Amino acid sequence: MENLAIQLENVSKSFKYFQLKNVDLTLPTGQIMGFVGANGAGKSTTIRILMGLMQADSGVVKVLGHSQPENQTLVKKEVGFSSEEMKLYGAKNLAWHIDFIKSIYPQWNQAYANELLKRFDLNLEQKIKQFSKGQQIKAQLLLVLARKPKLLVLDEPTTGLDPVARHEVMAELALILRDEDRTVLFSSHNTADVEKISDQITFIDRGRILDSNDKESFFENWKKIQVELPSETLLFRHHRSIGIEQAGKLASVTTNAFTPEILTDMQKQNIKVLAVEKMSLEEIFIANVSYRRQGE
Amino acid sequence: MNLRLNPSMIYKLTTKDFLLFRPFLVVYILICALAAGVMIAPIEGAYYLGVILVITVSIGSGIHFALTSVIIEKKENQMSFIMGLPINATDYAVSKTVGGMVVYFLNWLPMLVITLSLIYFSHLPNGLIPISILCFLQILTGVVVVLCIGVGTGSEGFTIVMVVIFNILFNLFLSVVGQLPGISEFIQGNEAVFNATFFSVFGIEILALILVLSLTLFIKSRNACFL
Structure with missing residues (x-):
């Protein structure tokens, strides 16, 4: 069986105005997963549950093979967790924080910390504030x-940063993550950030997982087909198309299950295929969310 | 109920709180020494002014510590950083209540020793020593109650309300204990008298302190998670 770093099965959590519904999520060891969702989609709630900070109402939560939240202390020895809302102690400098963390984690690698200090251009003596x-x-x-x-x-991790700082952090992060085999869950509402560093992508919206796949499969399966119709009659949704935008004889068909047969089928119906366009992760995410919301 | 504690992490979190509070701790001890000095000044009314100052510094430092270590840490999201460390909610609660009490104790004890020493070596009657000890113990208990309310509720509002109640109760405590025959009769005396009344009040304060700590930790240990 594949080694799973994260395993969430049928996890649900209810709040007064929000529900996380039957979340299934698996992350194999050695993979980098981008966890994409709009603000309030349930990303942070899912992460809090898997970190053992919050208890799910139902379902199975395992991190590095340990059930959560009962093994949160053990799990947090092996998991590095950083969130946008986390703040360090402003009155203290980075050296103080390093000493504090070093005293907790025996596996702390000082040589690597020094390398990161240089890469990130951080001053040890400067106060965090x-x-x-x-x-x-x-x-x-x-x-x-x-x-x-x-x-x-x-x-x-990049929320609230100005574009320059975001670019800097993402560039450094991409470099670091490329360095060696790592297992990473990276949540963001910024698809460009996720696209840059992820192998796997999971979309979440309104507390439900919409889709989860490897990045390449997303790009292979999701296409926008520009077509010219024989007449201005409205084009009906094909079973493999999830969205159609039509203006007169011209239409743009979005599919999440692209195969060359779709083009052959269209040609048989006298539909002229003008172009097959690759979609960006942002377009895929928006199309996915709109499609699922229409179905609710 | 989560009773599996991580003593090493509780110690590290308590040390971290001590290091964060240390600069203020030194300042408060110095201010208290000055305030206690006012108590023994040979000027009319200086004693009462000094007492008010000593009480203000000891209560103020406790409230400062309780608010920064619990409420401001939560408000400024440093608690999120701490939650990511290998601890559970009970470890955190123990570090903030028992650990917090220890850190405040390091502030409280020098203040008590300075105040008692100045009373003992000055013209002030030694009969003031027992009631001073009881007042300081009452302040320690009050600070622990504020810490426990902060940890228990996580609410800035409730904690501030508790601070107000603590101040009101302390004034009530002063007037009630100061009028107890076993205490009031000996205040002006040259000898510090530790009688049954003193030990009764002392015992009640210690019991209250243990009760508040136990109750808070019992409630917090029932939470499997932080949030």
Whole structure:
């Protein structure tokens, strides 16, 4: 059986105004998963449950083979967790934080921490409150990465950053993650960030998992087909098409199960295929959300 | 109920809180020494002014510590950073209540020793020593109650309400205990008298402290998770 770093089966959690519904999520060891959803989609709730910070109402939660939340102490020794809402102690400098974390994690790698300090261009003696938001996030990442976790869970690490800082953090993160075999769950509402570093992608919306697959499969399966119709009659939705935008004889058909047979079928119906376009992850995400919301 | 504790992490979290509070701790001890110095100044009314200052510093430092270590840590999302460490909700609660009490104790004890020493070595009657000990113990208990309310509710509002109640109750405590025959009769005396009344009040304060801590930890240990 494949080694799973994260295994969520049928996990549900109800709040007054929000429900996480029957979430199934698996992340094999060595993979980087982008967990994409709009604000309030349930990303942070899912992550809090898998970190053992919050108890699910039902379902099975296992992280690195340990059930959660009962093994949260054990799990958190092996998992590096950083979230957008986390803040370090402003009155203290980075060296103080490093000493604190080093005293907790015996596997702390000082040589790697020094390398990250250089890469991130951080000053050990500078107080955290004097850091920019981007530097604070880099400091948090350093504290998490240098403890050499078996699993890295990053909850919206780039949210709230200006475009330059976001680009810097993502570039560094992409480099670091490429360095060696890592298992990472990376949540974001920013599809560009996720596209850059993920092998696997999972979409979540309104507390439900919409889709989960490897990145390449998403790009292979999701296409936008530009066609010219023989007449201006409205084009009916094909069983493999999930969205149609039509203006006169011209139409744009979105499919989530692209095969060359779709084009052959269209040609048989005198539909002229003008182009088959690759969709960006953002377009795939939006089309996916709209399609599922229509069905609710 | 979650009774599996991680003593090593509780110690590290408590040490972390101590290190964060240490600069203020030194300042508060110095202010308390000055305030206690006012008590023994040979000026009319200085004693009462000094007492008010000592009480203000000891209560203020406790409230400062309780609010920063529990409420502000939560409000400024540093608690999220702590929650990601290998601890459970009970470890956190123990570090903030028992650990918090220990950290405040390191502030409280020098203040008590300074105050008692100044009373003992000055012209002030030694009869003031027992009631001073009871007042300081009452302040320690009050600070622990504020810490427990902060940890138990996680609410800034409730904790501030508790601070107000604590101040009101402390004034009530002063007037009630100060009028107890076993205490009031000996305040002006040259000898510190530790009689049954003193030990009764002392025992009640210690019991209250243990009860509040136990109740808070019992309630928090029933939570499997932080949130």
